[in-house]
Amino acid sequence: MNLESCVLEAKSYRKSAQSYPLWIDFANAEDMRSFMENFLADKKISVEKYCNEDSMPRFENLYSDFRMEDFAFICNLSGFLKLLGSRKTAEVLSTLLSIGSKKIILTVQCGVDFRITDPRLKEKCQILSVEGMPQKYLDVCFVPAPEYLPQGIRPYGGVHLFGSMFEQQDDAVAYILTSKKKRDFPDAKINIRELNNAYEVLCSRIPQTANISIDKGSSEQWEYALGLLKENTSWEPVIDSVFGSHKSLEDSLHDFTSMDDDKKWLFYIGLRLFESKNACLKHVISKIASAQEIVRGIFRSIFDFGANDYRYWDFYDARLKLLKLMKGEQAEFSDFCDVVRAKDGNILPYLTNISQQEKELIFEYLDENGASLEKKELTAVLSHVYPELSNYLIDFDFRNDFLNNYFSAYKYEKLTNHIQPDFLKIVEEQAKERDYNSLLPSRSSLLEKLNLEKSSLYFMDAMGVEYLGFIQQECNKKRLMADIKVCRSELPSLTLYNKDFVDFFKSHGIEAKNVKGIDEIKHDGTLDYSYEKTKLPIHLIQELVIIEETLSRIQSELKSRNVDRCFMIADHGATRLAVVAQKDYDYSISEFEVAADVSHGGRVCKYSEDAANLEETTCVDTMDGKFCVVAGYKRFKGGRRPTVEVHGGATLEEVAVPIIEICLKQTNVEIWIETPEVTVGFGINAKIKIASKTVLKNVFMEINGKKIPAIEMSGQKFSFDVPKSIKAGMYDVRVFENGNLLKSDLKCEIKKKMAQERNLL
Structure with a gap:
């Protein structure tokens, strides 16, 4: 009808x-x-x-x-x-x-x-x-309080008005201020919404909120968010105003500890709404249920992946970025290390160089397992977890096989805190033969050859040659060029008898900048490094920091253009293994009884015939009289035992010292590859050739992880023998001068010559 x-x-x-x-x-x-x-x-x-x-x-x-x-x-x-x-x-x-x-x-x-x-x-x-056009049912929204209403909405004051409302309302949604709940009308034929709490209000105003379940916050926390959002129609402005940007929320982790509970919760909500680009944080937020779990979730997320997983190191690097922002979470670092200690197998991939606790745990693991580890594999893992330590293990090229092998072994054994019998045998042989006298020039013979114009001097007390690989790597990172010469100090290897270079520079108007930190650590056992408190060589952590900080000072000085070059020169080195020998070997029964005054941890004594007659000692004349010094890892009996490291004796690590000339890396260096394609095969003497706009010296090339010395054709042209075992493919080629990286983006394609088939007639 x-x-x-x-x-x-x-x-x-x-x-x-x-x-x-x-x-x-x-x-x-x-x-x-x-x-x-x-x-x-x-x-x-x-x-x-x-x-x-x-x-x-x-x-x-x-x-x-x-x-x-x-x-x-x-x-x-x-x-x-x-x-x-x-x-x-x-x-x-x-x-x-x-x-x-x-x-x-x-x-x-x-x-x-x-x-x-x-x-x-x-x-x-x-x-x-x-008959007529069927009416579309309106939605009803129950609201318990006026503050939950959307902006500009005039509500009806109770369900008792719904009769007229239904027959007169033209809007799609009717808002009713009521104490009634949706559950009171289980059979309703119209859609009933509710804004019974702040969460439902936020879902109504900002639909994006519904992507988060209500159980991710308490009623008080949702009320807090509602108060912040006010008239906003999206979360972005609020998150931006509190944390800087919703696109880089992870940057606020540095302040997480000091946030109050509401702000921490808002941070968590922001991360659920705006997915982090950081793979670790994204993974953690997907797993946790509250803001209180964020910090521990980040720390322990590394356990969710195995080190052999192809994603592992990318995830590791993402987590590392977060940990750098969370250095203040010292209690969590300690807790994490406690958990790692309980893990079986190789724990190194779990650790980082962010906290002192983790660094010490790395040394603890190396002390227990270092002897069974392959150096190459260890260096590869450390390049991720503790790059500074990995760089410390990188070998410096002394251009002498004996020195190369000696210091490569010394550093590894210092790091792993054990002396291998084969190495001890070499030390004991050198205690008698003292080849360093022929292998290393005296420091004084090199000083006169130095260019001191517009120079400065850093007096690196007790910095031996063991750190040279590390220094080269740091110089490459800081775009510095290091020209390194190795010489020998005078005996006894004490500062008193090895300050000639200080006087030499002073005679040219250059006052030395004293860097005493390394020597103080070795002598005094500061910061609980003493062997009586810990048998681990954790003092190396701070030694590397001191060297890096000194190189940063040098970089700043060079950039100021007040000087053209800076010299790092050490008076003497030191030996850790003479201290470790007390643990690995019963050296107490091998102490030398001498009728003389003993000093410097038993490395030096006043001259006496019984000391002079020992095979493992050497005698020297000084301005203070005649002394005897120990050339191996034994000691003269008497005096205080060394606690961290010791010097005064005549081991290679005590005697060998560097003279390092550092300047800014040239910006006009041009190097190119003359042979972008090289064919290798049986009977072919394949070579890679490079050229440089400027004259270079002591050049070597690195390809496929192998270092190859140059065959100099001129000061600007060089060729390199291609390794026989190399496979066909495209390779990155890196060029070094004096150990300094000059070029890293060269490409060379290696092709294999195919065997020709013999023609059969």
Whole structure:
């Protein structure tokens, strides 16, 4: 039936003697309002009058009035029926229709929820269904407090107004301030939303919030977020204002410890909303359930991957970036190390050089397992976990096989804290033969050859040649060029008798800058490095720091252009293994009894015949008289035992010292490869050739991890023999001068010559 026909039917019913109700169900509220314009003078009964505030209708009162009242239109019923559902709709409408009273009941789309099946009702009552465009049901949103309302929304003040609201509301969503909950209307035919708490409000205002479950924050924390967001329609401005940028939240980890709990939680929420580009942080946030788990999650995330996993070192580097921001988490570093100690197998890949605890644990592991480790593999792992220590192990080329092998072994055994019998045998042989006298020039013989124009001097007390590989690597990183010469100090290897270079520089108007840190560590056992407190060579940690800091000072001085070159010169070296010998070997029974005053940890004594007659001692004349010094790892009995390292004696590590001239790396160096393709094969003497715009000296090339000395064709042209074992492929070629990296982006393709088939006639 159309609307016009319905109006006529209603008017006819109005005038009729019919005593049972007429029910008219409309397709939409607009048609119902148009219908009522034809009956403005007639009485209307709103179902809302039977409601207490914020309550549903008391239908028994409606039924009572329905019987007693004269003719009237029953209005504002549909909304309540939609909230209550089909069963209640059927109950209410069947009750009203069964009452003998002349009324017109108006509803919107309730016919779909109730079909009259009672033949008596069908006979007594008249039911009209008005055709039209079906009304789209509005959504209802229950809101418990005004502050939860979206900006600019005017709510209805309770569910008791829902009858008129349903039939008059044009908006898609009706907001009702109410104490009612969605669960109070389990059979509702319309969609009910709730803003019962700050989380639901945020989901309503900012749909992105729904990507986070409510259990990721307490009610107080969601209230905190709601207060921050205020009128914002997205999270970005708030996260940006608190942490700087939602795109780089990990940068705020440096401040995480000092954040209050609310800020830590907001940081966690930000990371769940805006996925971090850092692979480690992304992984951690996907696993944890609260802000309190972030720090420990980052620390222990490394256990989720095996060191053989192809992703491991990329993940390791991502985690390392985070740990650098979290240096203040000392308790967590200690906890992490406790967990690592309990792990089986090689624990080195779990560790970093960020904290003192981890560094010491690396030394602890090397002390226990170093003897069984391959140096090459150890260096490779350390290049990730402790690059400075890996660089310390890099060999310096003394251009002498004996010195190369000696100091390579010495450094490894110092690091692993054990003396191998083969090395001890070499030390004991050198205690008698003292080849350093022929292998190394005196320092004084080299001083006169130095260019001291616009120079400065750094007096590196007790810095022996063991650190030269490390210094070369640091210079390469800082874009410095180091020209290194190795010489010998005077005996006894004490500062008092090895300050000639200081006087030499002073005579040229150059005052020495004293760097005493290394010597103080070796002598005094500062910072608990004493052998009496720890048997581990953890003092090496600080030694490398002192050298790096000195090189940074030199870099700054050179960049100031006040000087053109800086010299690092040591008075003497020192030996750790003479101290370790007390642990690895029973050297107490091999102490030399001498009738003379003993000093410097038993390395030196005043001259006496019994000391002079020992094979492992050497005698020297000084300005203070004649002395005897030990040339091996034994000691003269008497005096204080060494606690960290010792010097005064005549081992190679005590005697060999560097003269290092450092300048800024030239920016105009041009090196190119003359042979971008090289063919190798049986009978072919394959060579790689390079050329330089400037004259170079002491050049070598590195390809496929192998260092190859140059065959100098001129000061600017060089050739290198291609390793016989190299495979076909494209290789990176690096060029060095005096151990300084000059060029690292050269390419050379190695091709294999195919064997020719013999022609058979």
